[in-house]
Amino acid sequence: MSNAAPRVWEHAVVTGGAGFVGSHLCSALLAAGTRVTCVDDFSTGRPENIAGLRDRPGFTLVRANVSEPLDIDGPPDLVLHFASPASPADYLRLPLHTMEAGSLGTRNVLELARAAGARFVLASTSEVYGDPQQHPQNERYWGNVNPVGPRSVYDEAKRFGEALTTAEAEVHGVDTAIVRLFNTYGPRMRGYDGRAVPTFVRQALAGEDLTVTGDGLQTRSLCYVDDTVAGVLAMAAHDMRGPVNIGNPDELTMLELARVVIDLTGSSSRIRFIERPTDDPAVRCPDITLARDKLQWEPRVPAEEGLRRTIDWFRAHMDG
Ligand SMILES: NC(=O)c1ccc[n+]([C@@H]2O[C@H](COP(=O)([O-])OP(=O)(O)OC[C@H]3O[C@@H](n4cnc5c(N)ncnc54)[C@H](O)[C@@H]3O)[C@@H](O)[C@H]2O)c1
Numbered sequence: 001m002s003n004a005a006p007r008v009w010e011h012a013v014v015t016g017g018a019g020f021v022g023s024h025l026c027s028a029l030l031a032a033g034t035r036v037t038c039v040d041d042f043s044t045g046r047p048e049n050i051a052g053l054r055d056r057p058g059f060t061l062v063r064a065n066v067s068e069p070l071d072i073d074g075p076p077d078l079v080l081h082f083a084s085p086a087s088p089a090d091y092l093r094l095p096l097h098t099m100e101a102g103s104l105g106t107r108n109v110l111e112l113a114r115a116a117g118a119r120f121v122l123a124s125t126s127e128v129y130g131d132p133q134q135h136p137q138n139e140r141y142w143g144n145v146n147p148v149g150p151r152s153v154y155d156e157a158k159r160f161g162e163a164l165t166t167a168e169a170e171v172h173g174v175d176t177a178i179v180r181l182f183n184t185y186g187p188r189m190r191g192y193d194g195r196a197v198p199t200f201v202r203q204a205l206a207g208e209d210l211t212v213t214g215d216g217l218q219t220r221s222l223c224y225v226d227d228t229v230a231g232v233l234a235m236a237a238h239d240m241r242g243p244v245n246i247g248n249p250d251e252l253t254m255l256e257l258a259r260v261v262i263d264l265t266g267s268s269s270r271i272r273f274i275e276r277p278t279d280d281p282a283v284r285c286p287d288i289t290l291a292r293d294k295l296q297w298e299p300r301v302p303a304e305e306g307l308r309r310t311i312d313w314f315r316a317h318m319d320g
Helices: 020-031 088-093 095-116 152-172 196-206 225-237 254-265 289-295 303-317
Strands: 011-015 035-040 059-063 078-081 119-125 175-181 210-213 219-221 244-246 251-253 271-274
Touching: 011 020, 011 095, 020 035, 020 078, 020 225, 078 095, 078 225, 088 095, 088 152, 095 119, 095 152, 095 175, 119 152, 119 225, 152 175, 175 225, 196 210, 196 254, 196 303, 210 254, 219 254, 225 244, 225 289, 244 289, 251 254, 254 271, 254 303
Parallel strands: 011 035, 011 078, 035 059, 078 119, 119 175, 175 244, 210 271
Antiparallel strands: 219 251
16 A cells, blocks of 8 residues: 655644654655754654754754644644653653643643644654553544543543643634654664663664563554554545544564564663553553554564664764
């Protein structure tokens, strides 16, 4: 299946543009001839992620916290709201910042889109499904979230962000879209962000034990970042509000992932089992029927290929 041709935008604002997914979005938009304003407070993002973009014509960095009123030069026609801590290690370290980015931040960024008449895309997450009782998860599933558990600062902020986005579309007619991203991996992840792929790759390259939580039989579905970016831009180009799942339905257990990483790195590392975090979901797999049907989008990069590219990047950049 071929992915739909991306629409050409004149000026895109990417909040969280110095982060992992956001920086790949900035690159893709610039490559398509779009002027890009990246808004980031570097709370979890890194200047290196956008180092290659800083001198490119059409790229502007605004160092700002989206939870405070924003001042952007020139009206955008596309606004991608990706600013939020995203890994459990980050949002557990920054609980209030995370809640503010999802609530006050989403409100401010929606206001920017409303004032400019721009298309607005909210980066939501599979975490809105919590520890799901339906498998795989389609967009009609309402989720199973603990509202006072340790992960709630992220899950509930994203759920609130979805509700606010929907209300803005209803009340002010903002042209909104919601994408629910499932686990995405690839170059520019941080080795210590606590997510499985960068953790395993870092450990394997350092010859350390790979720390698998619980019995390792919990599953995740991993989407290579280029595929995620293509899905987000396909949704931006469509007129659907969503929410739409963007993820890779190929599911694997954490134990399988650890073994593949050991294999692909040629590491002598062993696997060590450690305690599983509270409210860690047992299964996570997107039903992407909607994205396939409406956006003509589906992931193209097989896990082995994506992991090889990620490992190559970590080998060249291993600094944590
Ligand atoms: N990576 C994934 O697997 C995944 C899955 C689901 C959803 N998402 C969503 O995609 C977005 C990006 O995730 P990521 O993995 O690239 O994380 P990341 O931490 O690498 O990027 C987030 C970026 O947002 C910036 N940021 C955070 N709070 C901010 C604020 N208040 N003001 C301005 N900038 C702020 C950070 O500095 C960082 O550059 C997040 O909204 C996340 O919820 C990601």
